[in-house]
Amino acid sequence: MPNPTLADVALRANVSLATVDRVLNDRSGVSDRTRARVLSAATDIGYLETGTATLAPVRLAFVLPEGTNAFVHELARHVTEQSGLMEQVSASVERVTGFDPVALAEKIAALRSEVDGIAMLAVDHPIVREAVRSLVADGKAVTTIGSDVRTVDHLGYIGIDDMQAGRLAGYLIGRLTGAESRREEHPGKVAFFAGSLSYRGHQEREMGFRQILREEFGGLTIAAHREVQDSRALAETEMEAILREHPDIVAVYNAGGGTAGIAAVLERTGRAEDITFIAHDLTDGNTSFLLRGTLDAVIDQNARHEVREALTTLVHAVRGTAYRMVPPRLQIVFRENLPSG
Amino acid sequence: MPNPTLADVALRANVSLATVDRVLNDRSGVSDRTRARVLSAATDIGYLETGTATLAPVRLAFVLPEGTNAFVHELARHVTEQSGLMEQVSASVERVTGFDPVALAEKIAALRSEVDGIAMLAVDHPIVREAVRSLVADGKAVTTIGSDVRTVDHLGYIGIDDMQAGRLAGYLIGRLTGAESRREEHPGKVAFFAGSLSYRGHQEREMGFRQILREEFGGLTIAAHREVQDSRALAETEMEAILREHPDIVAVYNAGGGTAGIAAVLERTGRAEDITFIAHDLTDGNTSFLLRGTLDAVIDQNARHEVREALTTLVHAVRGTAYRMVPPRLQIVFRENLPSG
Numbered sequence: 001m002p003n004p005t006l007a008d009v010a011l012r013a014n015v016s017l018a019t020v021d022r023v024l025n026d027r028s029g030v031s032d033r034t035r036a037r038v039l040s041a042a043t044d045i046g047y048l049e050t051g052t053a054t055l056a057p058v059r060l061a062f063v064l065p066e067g068t069n070a071f072v073h074e075l076a077r078h079v080t081e082q083s084g085l086m087e088q089v090s091a092s093v094e095r096v097t098g099f100d101p102v103a104l105a106e107k108i109a110a111l112r113s114e115v116d117g118i119a120m121l122a123v124d125h126p127i128v129r130e131a132v133r134s135l136v137a138d139g140k141a142v143t144t145i146g147s148d149v150r151t152v153d154h155l156g157y158i159g160i161d162d163m164q165a166g167r168l169a170g171y172l173i174g175r176l177t178g179a180e181s182r183r184e185e186h187p188g189k190v191a192f193f194a195g196s197l198s199y200r201g202h203q204e205r206e207m208g209f210r211q212i213l214r215e216e217f218g219g220l221t222i223a224a225h226r227e228v229q230d231s232r233a234l235a236e237t238e239m240e241a242i243l244r245e246h247p248d249i250v251a252v253y254n255a256g257g258g259t260a261g262i263a264a265v266l267e268r269t270g271r272a273e274d275i276t277f278i279a280h281d282l283t284d285g286n287t288s289f290l291l292r293g294t295l296d297a298v299i300d301q302n303a304r305h306e307v308r309e310a311l312t313t314l315v316h317a318v319r320g321t322a323y324r325m326v327p328p329r330l331q332i333v334f335r336e337n338l339p340s341g
Numbered sequence: 342m343p344n345p346t347l348a349d350v351a352l353r354a355n356v357s358l359a360t361v362d363r364v365l366n367d368r369s370g371v372s373d374r375t376r377a378r379v380l381s382a383a384t385d386i387g388y389l390e391t392g393t394a395t396l397a398p399v400r401l402a403f404v405l406p407e408g409t410n411a412f413v414h415e416l417a418r419h420v421t422e423q424s425g426l427m428e429q430v431s432a433s434v435e436r437v438t439g440f441d442p443v444a445l446a447e448k449i450a451a452l453r454s455e456v457d458g459i460a461m462l463a464v465d466h467p468i469v470r471e472a473v474r475s476l477v478a479d480g481k482a483v484t485t486i487g488s489d490v491r492t493v494d495h496l497g498y499i500g501i502d503d504m505q506a507g508r509l510a511g512y513l514i515g516r517l518t519g520a521e522s523r524r525e526e527h528p529g530k531v532a533f534f535a536g537s538l539s540y541r542g543h544q545e546r547e548m549g550f551r552q553i554l555r556e557e558f559g560g561l562t563i564a565a566h567r568e569v570q571d572s573r574a575l576a577e578t579e580m581e582a583i584l585r586e587h588p589d590i591v592a593v594y595n596a597g598g599g600t601a602g603i604a605a606v607l608e609r610t611g612r613a614e615d616i617t618f619i620a621h622d623l624t625d626g627n628t629s630f631l632l633r634g635t636l637d638a639v640i641d642q643n644a645r646h647e648v649r650e651a652l653t654t655l656v657h658a659v660r661g662t663a664y665r666m667v668p669p670r671l672q673i674v675f676r677e678n679l680p681s682g
């Protein structure tokens with residue numbers, strides 16, 4: 001048959017066109033038996049070449065920042081684990097210098113010829129936006145994971161709503177310090193830490209945090225504000241300085257990494273119990289600070305869920321099949337609901 | 342070939358024995374092309390009958406209590422939705438009278454000839470345990486979902502740790518009422534509601550709740566204790582009585598259903614703001630009580646996740662393939678982290 005069509009495959013396999021379409025696009029609802037018949041028919045009449053896999057391999061890359069951020073390590077681990085279980089999907093983890101838009105843009109441009117899709121923890125910067133635009137124009141599937149770039153057409157952002165996360169942190173601090181009844185003339189002082197405000201995520205957490213304090217807890221005020229690049233050492237130095245300058249602070253919110261540095265100072269100075277401390281991401285270190293009572297709560301996003309959604313979204317986009325992403329939940333972990341898995 | 346073996350299939354398809362095993366047991370890691378070749382070879386040499394689906398259909402039933410419990414409705418909805426997407430799997434939802442061990446035992450015994458596996462929201466009672474034992478002895482796959490029976494061999498319990506949930510509720514009430522600093526000579530009074538203590542889950546929530554109050558918040562005491570059978574009307578009547586008897590209560594923990602009845606009383610009497618109120622399960626009703634501030638927090642289990650794990654566990658057990666369940670997380674939902682999905 002010189003130019004066999006889908007209809008020829010359907011005729012030969014004695015199934016409907018819809019079934020042929022399902023099989024060739026790897027959708028569910030077809031028994032393995034029927035799938036085999038369709039694939040055989042397609043090969044027999046030359047619609048598929050013998051030896052060609054029906055599912056074209058999908059090559060993906062996850063571009064994540066270098067460094068010791070434990071949440072990023074979790075993401076990387078789940079990429080390897082989960083993609084290993086998917087048929088005809090390979091996903092590599094590529095590391096770039098953190099907070100550096102040029103390095104990120106160059107990396108994703110360099111990957112262009114090697115992959116069908118990219119997920120990246122994005123720095124929100126014009127250079128990165130331009131690189132994403134160019135990849136998308138080239139027909140590549142692109143999602144962001146963990147931190148987004150806006151005003152660029154891509155498949156979407158897979159992660160928590162960081163504005164909501166910042167509001168939540170402020171709400172917890174307000175409730176746990178009893179700030180509803182605090183008078184504005186004797187405000188409670190709060191310290192705020194970010195990793196880098198070049199991550200849209202950290203910027204948004206700050207916006208949300210300020211917003212809810214203004215709305216609901218007028219008796220709380222941000223007395224100290226630091227950007228510590230997710231560095232434990234820098235966070236430690238800055239926390240010491242804050243305690244010297246403001247020994248009367250009632251709470252700390254760390255929107256980024258380096259939580260261990262802040263915790264070390266709180267424990268060393270005996271302030272762990274009376275200062276309410278909220279941070280992000282349920283890492284091993286944070287788990288032990290929760291158990292010791294140094295951290296009051298951790299705001300967590302489920303790395304496993306996010307990687308699964310990113311992989312599924314990208315694979316469906318590359319194969320041209322439909323998929324609706326299940327948004328991750330914003331979880332609060334206290335000592336009393338530490339998850340087992 | 343009179344008695345073809347797996348090795349014959351492997352030889353004919355020119356693949357390894359391991360690959361044949363993977364295909365016939367529907368495991369991943371095999372391309373569709375190879376899968377087709379193995380299935381064709383198996384049919385050609387008579388190892389599989391022509392026209393027989395390789396994947397035997399799996400028939401499952403989810404046995405859930407009747408009534409208006411919104412969490413149960415969520416479970417039922419997800420069973421229909423998710424099983425519809427699985428190949429060769431049918432799953433029905435069967436309703437039985439709630440809290441009734443005899444009805445539950447009769448229902449699962451009656452399903453024996455119709456299904457390969459059962460998931461049920463279990464009442465922990467000797468009659469139910471015996472019925473489960475008998476089903477398992479008969480080779481059926483059985484899991485519990487939402488509430489467990491113990492000391493019976495089954496595939497496992499899919500749901501939250503309810504003792505942990507009760508501790509969490511006590512922890513939240515302790516922290517949100519500032520009970521760490523409350524003196525034991527002027528204790529804060531708390532009201533406790535259960536659906537039915539014949540659900541092991543509700544019993545365990547009470548145990549955990551009492552445990553943490555004893556451990557950490559000696560200044561809180563359970564002044565009222567009611568079993569309201571998940572009934573909104575009964576909860577409403579009882580909450581009115583509690584407020585008459587104990588106008589000075591500082592918190593309410595409802596471990597079961599009927600939250601709307603308690604909330605109605607708190608709102609009507611103007612006590613919604615000063616009484617801390619914790620309940621379970623993120624239903625539509627509970628969402629609006631969170632938004633209005635009547636409920637302070639909801640302890641949630643993710644019905645979608647639990648149904649997916651139950652379906653996957655049962656299907657793998659029926660097909661004889663390996664699967665390790667991912668335990669659900671115990672989630673806390675405040676007004677500020679209401680999920681979108």
